[in-house]
Amino acid sequence: MSKIKHHVKFVPIILLIILIYAILKTYHLPALIFILFFGLFIGNLDELKRFKYIDKLHPEILNNEVNKFKELTAEMTFLIRSLFFLFFGYSIETSELLNTDTLIWSIAITVGIFVLRATFLKLFKLPANPLLFIAPRGLITILLFMSIPLNHSLKIANKSLIIQVIISTGFIMMYGLIKTKKVEPKIVENESNRSI
Incomplete structure (x- = not known):
């Protein structure tokens, strides 16, 4: 370049x-x-x-x-x-989004993601808020799922499961970012600028 x-x-x-x-x-x-x-x-x-x-x-x-x-x-x-x-949103069907067969699995995976994340944050002594909530699954998850050959795919790991995990982690991230208070930058006054 x-x-x-x-x-x-x-x-x-x-x-x-x-x-x-x-x-x-x-x-x-x-x-x-x-x-x-x-x-x-x-x-x-x-x-x-x-x-x-x-x-x-x-x-x-x-x-x-x-x-x-x-x-x-x-x-x-x-x-x-x-x-x-x-x-991806255009290709989602309501039946896939509300599939009760995969709902328990998707909740378990989502809880597992955040428990693992909380463990690592505590282990490395990092602040939990807002880092704990920012763990979305998204584009890479979809691409990796789509690259799995049909003969290697599992019946339980279907499109419904992926959609539910992506949406649930997205909502948790949204909640965490809304809950986190924005830190206002502190203005440090110089003593020479103060006037009595």
Whole structure:
């Protein structure tokens, strides 16, 4: 990105990522893990400056480009998530949402998620509020569920179960964020600005 002088810089990078993903999926390698490592690499160039070959990438220039790329990625992510959930909502049937066969399982999974989260927060001595409530299942859960081959799928782990877990964790997150009071930034007065 630091070498490209043309005004179109980011589309070739996105196409390169898609190409990497397609090649790795062809060879049955964990494509998303490699893309994660690529993201970690370009997002943490400052920590890698001590290596000589990083200097050839011109990290000062590249950091500016990466910041622009982050803004573009954030907007694209929002758009893709919105469209994906619109499609997902359109495909949901009321019978799947109110399926009583999977309701007990979905409640158990949701409780398990939050118990596990509370345990880790206590273990690492982190504040429970609001971190405990922010544990939604969403886009990745749907994508992983849809990628399960039919011959490996379980009868109980069906679309109804996934929908119920996603919606219940979403509502719990909403409750936690509403309940959490917004902390107002404290204004520190300078003694020299005070007038009597």
